[in-house]
Amino acid sequence: MLELFFGAETLASTVRLSVPLILACLAGLWSERSGIVDIGLEGKMLIAAFAAASTAAFSGNALLALLIAIMVSLGFSLVHGYASINQRGNQVVSGVAINMLAAGLAVVLGNEWFREGGRTPALSSDARFMPIDIPGISSLYDVPLIGVLARIISGHSLLTYIAVALVPVTAWALSRTRFGLRLRAVGENPHAVDTAGISVARLRYQAVIIAGVLCGIAGTYISTSLSASFVRDMTAGRGFMALAALIFANWRAWPALWACLLFGYLQAMGTRLQGVKFGTFEIPVQFINMLPYVMTVVLLAGFIGKSVPPRASGIPYTKDR
Amino acid sequence: MSAKGELPGWVDVGLIPLLNLFVALLISGVVVLIIGENPLEAMWIMLKGAVGSIKGWGYLLYYATNFIFTGLAVAVAFHAGLFNIGGEGQAYIAGLGATIAGLSLEFLPWPIVIPIAVLASALFGAFWGFVPGYLQARRGSHIVITTIMFNFIASSLMVYLINYWFRPVGNMAVESREISGAYIMSFREMARVFFDYRMPSTPLNPTFFFALFIAWAVWYLLWRTKLGYEIRAVGANTDAAVYAGIRPQRIIMITMAISGGIAGLLAVNEVLGAQHRLVLEYVQGAGFVGIAVALMGRSHPVGIVLAALLFGLLYQGGTELSFAKPEINRDMIVVIQGLVILFMGALEQTFRPWLSALFFKVED
Numbered sequence: 001m002l003e004l005f006f007g008a009e010t011l012a013s014t015v016r017l018s019v020p021l022i023l024a025c026l027a028g029l030w031s032e033r034s035g036i037v038d039i040g041l042e043g044k045m046l047i048a049a050f051a052a053a054s055t056a057a058f059s060g061n062a063l064l065a066l067l068i069a070i071m072v073s074l075g076f077s078l079v080h081g082y083a084s085i086n087q088r089g090n091q092v093v094s095g096v097a098i099n100m101l102a103a104g105l106a107v108v109l110g111n112e113w114f115r116e117g118g119r120t121p122a123l124s125s126d127a128r129f130m131p132i133d134i135p136g137i138s139s140l141y142d143v144p145l146i147g148v149l150a151r152i153i154s155g156h157s158l159l160t161y162i163a164v165a166l167v168p169v170t171a172w173a174l175s176r177t178r179f180g181l182r183l184r185a186v187g188e189n190p191h192a193v194d195t196a197g198i199s200v201a202r203l204r205y206q207a208v209i210i211a212g213v214l215c216g217i218a219g220t221y222i223s224t225s226l227s228a229s230f231v232r233d234m235t236a237g238r239g240f241m242a243l244a245a246l247i248f249a250n251w252r253a254w255p256a257l258w259a260c261l262l263f264g265y266l267q268a269m270g271t272r273l274q275g276v277k278f279g280t281f282e283i284p285v286q287f288i289n290m291l292p293y294v295m296t297v298v299l300l301a302g303f304i305g306k307s308v309p310p311r312a313s314g315i316p317y318t319k320d321r
Numbered sequence: 322m323s324a325k326g327e328l329p330g331w332v333d334v335g336l337i338p339l340l341n342l343f344v345a346l347l348i349s350g351v352v353v354l355i356i357g358e359n360p361l362e363a364m365w366i367m368l369k370g371a372v373g374s375i376k377g378w379g380y381l382l383y384y385a386t387n388f389i390f391t392g393l394a395v396a397v398a399f400h401a402g403l404f405n406i407g408g409e410g411q412a413y414i415a416g417l418g419a420t421i422a423g424l425s426l427e428f429l430p431w432p433i434v435i436p437i438a439v440l441a442s443a444l445f446g447a448f449w450g451f452v453p454g455y456l457q458a459r460r461g462s463h464i465v466i467t468t469i470m471f472n473f474i475a476s477s478l479m480v481y482l483i484n485y486w487f488r489p490v491g492n493m494a495v496e497s498r499e500i501s502g503a504y505i506m507s508f509r510e511m512a513r514v515f516f517d518y519r520m521p522s523t524p525l526n527p528t529f530f531f532a533l534f535i536a537w538a539v540w541y542l543l544w545r546t547k548l549g550y551e552i553r554a555v556g557a558n559t560d561a562a563v564y565a566g567i568r569p570q571r572i573i574m575i576t577m578a579i580s581g582g583i584a585g586l587l588a589v590n591e592v593l594g595a596q597h598r599l600v601l602e603y604v605q606g607a608g609f610v611g612i613a614v615a616l617m618g619r620s621h622p623v624g625i626v627l628a629a630l631l632f633g634l635l636y637q638g639g640t641e642l643s644f645a646k647p648e649i650n651r652d653m654i655v656v657i658q659g660l661v662i663l664f665m666g667a668l669e670q671t672f673r674p675w676l677s678a679l680f681f682k683v684e685d
Contacts, residue, residue: 093612289477301460
């Protein structure tokens with residue numbers, strides 16, 4: 001029982017499943033803190049996952065795959081930025097469009113390039129981001145208790161360590177650097193920032209670009225590390241779960257990490273508990289699967305705590321004349 | 322707006338949407354080119370597949386029926402300034418209402434069961450729309466996020482319910498047994514039973530006319546009733562509406578219930594009219610197509626019916642295209658859909674300054 005809920009296997013898989021959530025959640029954090037709502041995290045991750053898997057399949061080079069995926073995701077990000085910043089379009093509509101465009105393009109292009117109905121070929125281990133065993137720590141795997149910890153820390157891919165490292169970096173950048181403070185100001189009160197002679201559009205574009213890069217890494221992780229090929233709709237709502245985590249974290253970096261780990265844990269349990277019986281009672285995994293969304297709705301409704309978005313998020317900025 | 326004045330009405334409702342649609346289709350054509358196929362030939366196959374035969378028309382109108390419902394649902398919410406992304410979940414939950422009513426009232430004659438099942442679809446959909454509406458109005462949670470979450474909750478809930486409650490024991494396919502009590506016959510079946518006439522096989526059924534009626538009803542509601550006026554007032558200017566004695570919170574809840582109810586009617590076409598059973602994931606993205614349809618139809622019922630027909634054509638034509646040319650996957654429709662939403666929704670103002678300049682130059 002304890003093994004099932006808190007064993008090394010479950011916890012290690014929690015970490016693995018949390019990584020795309022963490023990256024996407026940080027992407028959303030950057031974007032929304034600057035005042036740009038990003039419903040399109042899902043689509044950007046999906047198209048990046050596709051770009052990474054295709055590039056890796058053609059070239060066999062994981063790093064090149066990461067680079068191309070980031071560029072593709074960035075392209076989608078810039079479309080969203082152009083629509084939301086220059087055209088002052090509806091950001092939610094733009095996000096929905098990006099999700100559809102990504103879902104459609106990935107399958108259409110994948111079908112044309114690989115003729116497998118939108119799948120990409122299975123990748124060899126050279127073309128993937130493989131688990132790295134940290135020398136000192138991996139020898140501790142079989143030690144009781146410490147082994148569990150060792151397996152949480154070691155045995156993940158490079159991208160996992162990047163994702164985790166980006167949490168303190170984001171927290172620090174947003175609260176301690178001039179850029180971060182300005183960026184947050186632009187999400188709360190763009191008029192004040194504009195009055196101070198700083199370009200609102202430039203700051204927002206920077207935020208959108210960061211979001212694009214992060215989604216690119218997240219997508220690469222999904223198709224080249226978590227699995228070894230691209231299949232249609234493989235992001236499976238992770239972009240929306242990341243949005244939920246962002247709300248849960250009240251738009252802050254460290255809480256975002258915990259929220260993503262919690263949701264990752266629920267995902268891991270959802271897989272682990274499939275068909276497991278406690279006596280004659282079987283927990284329907286569907287209820288575990290819906291838990292993150294239910295929790296977010298309850299939180300948003302203010303029944304537990306309160307979550308407040310950046311004040312100017314979703315509102316296009318118009319200079320006063 | 323610029324001092325030069327506004328563009329005439331026909332440019333706003335006619336030219337700009339058509340231009341945006343054209344650009345969306347143009348880029349879709351580029352994608353087809355990238356795949357190495359001829360876009361004009363592809364378009365011809367799509368057109369022929371959709372409107373070149375009775376069967377094509379049948380499917381076109383059948384798909385359009387779904388899109389009219391989901392498009393109207395999005396549009397009604399738009400008029401109150403609400404963005405209901407939850408049509409997908411509302412329609413999915415509505416299937417539950419249709420199925421429960423249809424299966425539990427089997428002992429009654431169909432003229433009684435079908436109206437009850439239709440009502441149950443609307444009520445279940447309305448409930449799934451009302452809750453986010455309530456949370457927005459009374460608890461201040463944002464409707465966009467809540468409706469997205471409700472889509473996922475609906476998805477998991479339905480997997481559970483269909484799997485554990487509705488699936489007959491020993492049945493491998495995850496679906497309910499046949500809802501014979503509320504079986505809406507397709508036109509094909511009617512022709513065979515009543516006139517002994519053989520028609521090509523299509524799932525088109527009388528729900529199509531019901532959808533047209535609902536489109537008229539939405540028009541009547543929005544532009545001819547007090548409630549409709551209040552909905553539009555809240556959408557246009559909430560503060561002004563408050564001064565006019567309208568309670569926006571009440572209107573938000575009512576609008577979301579109506580919106581969800583209309584989305585729920587999709588279950589009538591799909592569950593009662595076409596599949597005759599509750600099937601896993603039966604909505605298949607029609608809720609999201611509704612967003613494109615509402616944007617393209619400019620949230621007006623006439624525009625929505627036209628846009629729904631266009632998307633019906635794209636869906637049926639796209640299916641035929643993927644049979645004729647396996648190189649072009651059926652998901653090409655999703656690409657077109659995304660582009661339409663992008664250009665009709667988020668980038669709709671892109672060509673306006675350019676058009677304005679052109680227009681006033683000509684007029685001078």
